[in-house]
Amino acid sequence: MNPDRKHQTDIEPGQSWEVDLFRPEDAEGVVRLFRAVYGEGYPIRTFLDAARLIEENAAGRVISSVVRTPKGDIVGHNALFHSAPYTGIYESGAGLVHPAYRGGAGVFTAMGVHGQETAAPRFGVEVIFGEPVCNHPFAQKATAKQKWITRAVEVDLMPAAAYVQEKSAPGRVTTLLDFRTLRPRPHRVYTPEAYEEALRFAYENLDDEREWVVSRETAPPHVQTVVTTQVFAFAQVARLAVHETGADLARVIGEAEQKLFSEGVLVIQVWLKASCPWIGQAVDTLRGQGYFFGGALLRWFDDDGLLLQKRSGTPCWDSIQLHYDRAKRLLDYVRRDWSRTVGAESEV
Numbered sequence: 001m002n003p004d005r006k007h008q009t010d011i012e013p014g015q016s017w018e019v020d021l022f023r024p025e026d027a028e029g030v031v032r033l034f035r036a037v038y039g040e041g042y043p044i045r046t047f048l049d050a051a052r053l054i055e056e057n058a059a060g061r062v063i064s065s066v067v068r069t070p071k072g073d074i075v076g077h078n079a080l081f082h083s084a085p086y087t088g089i090y091e092s093g094a095g096l097v098h099p100a101y102r103g104g105a106g107v108f109t110a111m112g113v114h115g116q117e118t119a120a121p122r123f124g125v126e127v128i129f130g131e132p133v134c135n136h137p138f139a140q141k142a143t144a145k146q147k148w149i150t151r152a153v154e155v156d157l158m159p160a161a162a163y164v165q166e167k168s169a170p171g172r173v174t175t176l177l178d179f180r181t182l183r184p185r186p187h188r189v190y191t192p193e194a195y196e197e198a199l200r201f202a203y204e205n206l207d208d209e210r211e212w213v214v215s216r217e218t219a220p221p222h223v224q225t226v227v228t229t230q231v232f233a234f235a236q237v238a239r240l241a242v243h244e245t246g247a248d249l250a251r252v253i254g255e256a257e258q259k260l261f262s263e264g265v266l267v268i269q270v271w272l273k274a275s276c277p278w279i280g281q282a283v284d285t286l287r288g289q290g291y292f293f294g295g296a297l298l299r300w301f302d303d304d305g306l307l308l309q310k311r312s313g314t315p316c317w318d319s320i321q322l323h324y325d326r327a328k329r330l331l332d333y334v335r336r337d338w339s340r341t342v343g344a345e346s347e348v
Contacts, residue, residue, distance in 0.1 A: 011081055011106035013100035015069040016092040017076075017107065019114040020065035021122075024054045029074030030066065033253065037096050037207050041161055043234045047077075047094050056081070063090070063123055065114045067097070067107050075101045078111035080119055085228075085241050085271070086108075086302040088126040088183075095139075096269025098204075108138075116180065126183040127299045131175040133158065137323035143178040150327045151202050152177035153334045155315045156267050158292060159235050173268075176327055177190075179298045184208040190215040191260050192280035195293055198333040202296040203214070210304070215280030225252040229260075236266040245272065245282045254289060261312055268295070269309045283308070293337040295330060311338075 022030075027050035034047045046052050046062060056062035067076030078095035092115055097107045130148060132139035156172035182302060184211035191199055193214060203210065226244035231237075238260045240253065253270065260268055270291060272279055286308050294307030317335065322328045 011073045011075060011098060011100060012069075012071070015071065015073070015075075016067050017067050017101070019065055019067055019110045020078075021119060022053075022057045022066050024057075026066050026068065026074055027051075027053045027065075030061055030077050033074050033077060033096065033098060034094075035054050036098075041234070042165075043232055044094060046081075048260035058122055063115070063119045063125075064094075065099070065111045065119055073098075075250060076107045076111055078108075078115055079098045079188065080115050080123070080125060084129075084297070084300050084305075085243075086299060086300065088092060088124070089299050090120070090125045090128055092128050092130045106242070108142055112142055116146055116182075120182055121345070126185070127179060127181050129177055129179045129298070131157070131177060134174040134176065134320045134322060137321060140327065143176075144324065148180040149207075150176045150178050150324070150330060151298060152296060153327070153331050154269065154307070155309055155334065155338070156311050157218065157235070157237060161234075165229065169211050170320050174316070174320045178294060180299065181207040183214065183298065185302070187213075187275070187303055188213060189274040190277050190279045191274075192281055192283040194280070194287065194308075195306075195337075198330075198337070199296060201333065202330060206298075208251065208298070212213075213277075215277060217249040217277040218281050219249070219278045224248045227252055229256060231260070231263075232266065233264075236264055237269070238265045238267070239269045239271065241301075242273065243270045245276045245278065249282055250285050250289065253286065257289070257310070265298075266312045270308045270310075271297060271300060272306045272308065273301050273303060275301070279306065287337075287341050290341055292331055292341040293334050295334070330331065 015264030031050050034042050046056055047058040061082050065078050066074050075098035080090040080092050083091045090146055101107050130143050132143050154175045157175045157176045158173040160171050188211040190213050223246040225246040225248050230239045291308040291310045294309045297307055
């Protein structure tokens with residue numbers, strides 16, 4: 001038997017528990033919990049490496065909330081961590097609960113509240129976002145309880161292999177992007193004409209203020225595109241953050257895409273700055289290369305961002321499970337733009 005699996009079966013059910021900030025002595029228990037639930041398939045390796053987990057928490061790049069029993073067993077974990085270009089915004093994720101403490105005990109909800117109400121203020125977090133998966137409704141309900149609002153849809157982000165042990169995904173798994181602002185920062189956003197309707201919906205009920213300007217400018221010829229790339233090999237996903245959008249955008253993205261697809265990447269996300277006056281031109285360029293709408297990325301670069309995405313092959317539309325009407329409507333915008341972009345109007 002896998003020793004991590006054995007350890008988890010040894011955890012006594014029904015103990016009292018408390019949610020607390022991570023301590024170094026919790027690290028081994030967190031790693032055992034992740035391995036028991038996900039095996040070695042979890043794509044964020046920090047949570048499978050005790051030494052790295054301690055280091056990241058000490059540096060404030062990860063802020064773990066753990067559920068600890070009186071015996072010191074770790075039966076739940078959730079974290080705030082950096083994954084966007086701006087370090088004032090943290091993703092809430094890496095959440096999981098020991099099987100013996102699921103089913104209405106309130107553990108998962110308590111960790112989310114602890115992260116938002118206790119951990120985030122202590123570490124100066126300005127915006128929290130999460131990526132609730134769409135192979136079941138549980139995580140979507142959890143973020144809604146914390147008054148986070150869906151602003152984007154990440155099509156086929158996660159591989160089915162990440163859910164093998166729980167057998168909860170027949171194919172790649174789409175996620176949502178749900179946001180909650182903790183420290184408002186009003187600013188201007190430029191809106192591509194092609195996405196004006198979709199983005200106005202994505203920004204509905206915003207817990208901050210924005211000045212809207214429709215983008216009609218063109219990129220100056222001297223501005224060169226600057227992109228940083230992250231590749232998640234296990235997930236077969238690449239993320240391209242466009243820090244400067246130049247007239248050479250088509251060439252830069254095209255060259256990057258060719259290389260990434262040849263290396264086995266299936267999903268490419270492009271993050272554009274909504275503070276760029278010629279973002280409309282950039283969107284038209286990328287749509288011409290097969291990229292389609294994803295949604296709004298609040299405070300992604302400190303200023304807002306815009307998500308575009310491309311999937312090699314047809315997305316797993318039929319396996320997407322959405323609990324709320326807002327997410328369903330946003331997905332409709334996403335799917336319609338995918339259909340127009342790839343020239344498959346009959347798909348919708």
